[in-house]
Amino acid sequence: MAQIEVRGLFAAYDKADVLHDISLDVKPGKITCLLGSNGAGKSTLIRAILGLTPPHTGKILLDGHDITGLPTHKIVSRGIAAIPEGRKMFPKLTVTENLRLGAFQVADNKVIRERMDTVFEAFPRLAERRDQLAGTMSGGEQAMVSIGRGLMGAPKILLIDEPSLGLSPLYVKENFRIIEGIREQGITVFLVEQNVRQTLAIADYGYVLSGGKLVGEGTAAALSSDSAVHAAYFG
Numbered sequence: 724m725a726q727i728e729v730r731g732l733f734a735a736y737d738k739a740d741v742l743h744d745i746s747l748d749v750k751p752g753k754i755t756c757l758l759g760s761n762g763a764g765k766s767t768l769i770r771a772i773l774g775l776t777p778p779h780t781g782k783i784l785l786d787g788h789d790i791t792g793l794p795t796h797k798i799v800s801r802g803i804a805a806i807p808e809g810r811k812m813f814p815k816l817t818v819t820e821n822l823r824l825g826a827f828q829v830a831d832n833k834v835i836r837e838r839m840d841t842v843f844e845a846f847p848r849l850a851e852r853r854d855q856l857a858g859t860m861s862g863g864e865q866a867m868v869s870i871g872r873g874l875m876g877a878p879k880i881l882l883i884d885e886p887s888l889g890l891s892p893l894y895v896k897e898n899f900r901i902i903e904g905i906r907e908q909g910i911t912v913f914l915v916e917q918n919v920r921q922t923l924a925i926a927d928y929g930y931v932l933s934g935g936k937l938v939g940e941g942t943a944a945a946l947s948s949d950s951a952v953h954a955a956y957f958g
């Protein structure tokens with residue numbers, strides 16, 4: 724069974740229709756990607772899953788339970804964490820303080836310390852810079868803080884919105900390697916991206932969104948050799 728099932732979803736902002744009849748599955752322990760160019764509706768789908776932009780038609784199931792229309796805090800408390808586009812963080816707080824905020828619902832300091840140790844193991848650079856103000860870190864390091872903060876909630880599912888945005892190729896490579904490591908920990912990943920080549924190199928399965936509609940899907944290997952995907956994204 725898929726961990727997230729989206730069925731016949733339509734979503735709109737006021738009168739502007741954005742998503743049309745979206746159905747997709749996010750399988751447990753896999754990296755599922757959603758590829759699409761600017762304005763395709765990728766972030767809107769993440770918002771719909773999180774209950775921030777509830778769909779006007781269609782359903783979203785989490786582990787077989789209907790979560791459509793639930794408030795965001797209830798959805799998040801069922802084990803979904805989201806890493807927003809643009810590495811939103813608190814620039815005047817240290818790395819440790821930013822990470823701590825990712826576990827705000829946890830009262831036990833021992834649990835918090837253990838989770839932080841796990842994050843520092845995954846990101847040795849954050850361990851070295853744990854007392855640095857996050858706003859003074861490089862873009863790639865801020866991306867690590869952002870992913871690390873998501874992991875502090877010990878999610879079952881991580882929704883990641885365009886982690887490669889604005890990063891140098893070296894940092895993109897490093898962050899994508901980290902996302903592969905997240906899958907190795909058994910965490911389900913839904914990765915929304917424009918960077919087709921790098922995304923398909925780590926994903927298991929993918930969907931292609933264009934103008935708010937799904938125009939393709941398949942295994943990462945199949946999508947890599949799909950002529951329509953190539954025409955749309957590789958030029």
Ligand SMILES: Nc1ncnc2c1ncn2[C@@H]1O[C@H](COP(=O)(O)OP(=O)(O)OP(=O)(O)O)[C@@H](O)[C@H]1O
Pocket residue numbers: 736737739741759760761762763764765766767768808917
């Ligand atoms: N709050 C909003 N109110 C009205 N329209 C919106 C709002 N947010 C997004 N849109 C519109 O919805 C469409 C899809 O936007 P969305 O952010 O989901 O696309 P995206 O694929 O994530 O794009 P990008 O890669 O540029 O972030 C766009 O036409 C955008 O202008």
